[in-house]
Amino acid sequence: MGGERVREAVAGSVALLRTADARDWDTVKAARSRWSCREAAVHVAHSLMIYASRLAARGENPHVPFSVAPEDGPGGAGALHAVETAGALLTATVRTTPRGLRAHHPCPYGTADPEGFAALGVGEVLLHTYDIAEALGLEYRPPAELAESVLTRLLPHVQPGPTPWSTLLWATGRGDLPGRAPVTDWHWVNNLVVPAERLTLESLTPATAADLAAGGDGGFDWVAGGPYDGTREASGMLLKAYEAGVHRPEFGVFVLVRREDDRAVGALGFHGAPDEEGRVEIGYDLAESARGHGYATEALRALAGWALARDDVHTLLATVDHGNRASQAVLTRSGFVRATVEEERAMGEHRETDGPLQVYLRTSAG
Template sequence: MEQAVAECVGLLGAVTDRDWEGVRAGRLEWSCRRTAVHIAEDLIAYAGQLAGREQDGYAPFELSLDEGTDNAGAVRVIGAMGALLAAAVRTTPRDVRAFHPYPFRSANREGFAAMGVAEVLLHTHDIAEGLGVPYEPASELCDFALTRIFPHVRPGPTPWLTLLWATGRGELAGRAPVTGWRWSNNLVIDTERLTLQGVTPAAATDLSTVGDGGFEWIEGGPVEGTRVGSGLVYKQYEDGVHRPEWGMYVLVRREDDRALGAMGFHGVPDEAGRVEIGYDLVEGARGHGYATEALRALSSWALDRPEARTVVANVERDNVPSQNVLARAGFTQVAEDSEQHLAYELREPREG
């Protein structure tokens, strides 16, 4: 966050003697001056959401600059508001989520940081384009935003070019122009004892190697199945077929905010509405009903979607504990293959 704001302030601070009010900011309808103020507005709005733990809407306040504030003053305000958002991100606990409308009505501190970075990068670009000055932010800043709030966007030749294309500001060979877009914070599904937290491409990359994905795990986690599944999530992201709500979720215990396993879909539902689900738990979390609780919640969420009609699970014949989890969650065994795998299904309730 600090780096993005510092680059913005450095670039805009060098052109404060120019006419910002009479120049349109790139492809926007706003002037460069209005766009600069908007950057500051976004930064303080996001800080307010986190600091106030807002749950039902935006905190009811607006930012206004004193009458007579010049361009240099506007740049100072951007710097100050960026510092406030950075402080809010640093001091907000990992499990806190606050209201943001797109697409699941909440975001955590990392999501707000990514949205703040994106707003700064994109609107600094707009102003720079309007004023005719060169601007290209650090690649790692663009990647930070893309892997957290653009999980549905296939990586391109460079993170900056990809971010510009994904927000309707540029072109990429072989891809249609973007005319409408929104970013996507991760989905979180609550149960009585758990939160199922959608895994972003950034977290998947970390989990697929030796990292913790930004979660605090109970002893022994994450297990190998989680790492393998995370690698598949990132591969789907690279291939441009990742749909985050149909990806992986880390199971986090509400009482202590510690991760104890993972559960997720192997992809989007097929043409028949069938979607496969898989899961694993750290050994120390087994035997407490966590997998059953999570499976009921995630399966119910899936079957509430119009594109899903059947949730499928495959389990080894000798894995009796997993079979018991499926049975308790309402699944029915429907087949057994030659490799000693049992197939289970949970179908959408039939009307009538």
């Protein structure tokens, strides 16, 4: 749906702004901007062109050998033509780019996939159209689905508000929400990807988590038997954290995607953000057809190494049933050690368990 959302956002923007085509676009400043209305529209076109070019290049090179030079003339006709053209290019590029390909984008993890670039393009169109429309005396209210797609993809740490559009405006410093402080500093958050040897660990967005929790595939091509029940339950927990405003995207759920065929084999993730002592719990599961190949060990090593390299994580813990020898072996191979009886008792005072569990810990990145 990424390409379709770009097409819809551009079409709605251009249709509205063309009603003010004869106005002064060169000296009237777009709201909350140092740019004129014409310059703001050119910025949108340039951004869409950049996103299309980076995806088309199939690489991580941030350099784009293009610039946008709209036709001269009064009003906004030339700039809007540039937006329309660049939007068509991004729409086509998103539609034809393989799902797993990632290209350079700085915020905040260095890359984005086609759905991420589509959301970036929609965000640029929605927000700058709002700025231009306000300056030209027009009322702009895009479809709620477009605003929600930007929120759930690029602002996963922002608690949903009364409506997606009012929340997006507030989250980007363009409006107020009852009970929330004004926003003065913000940035997009593309989903985190952690590489492993044979796998790529792709973090779920609230949108993909909602689809998995509801019984969908989350946009992944799963091996037989996947996604496993634990993946759907973890996705539901992520969605609840997002709705409560306590979701930390980097401490969410990661789907394990096999590089050789781009198929998902399982998931692992955190049970929340680290506590005050820098301790965080981790869990995992695999589709039955993917077990016995070392995928869980490989993924757990990669994510544990990533987490313990952070300043806010000092201890990883995992719990496993006494009789689950296979999972205990995965933890041991991944650098975890069995907690002492005293450590288990101390942690048991602060957590609920479903039955007799063993606790395993890892406290170093080695």
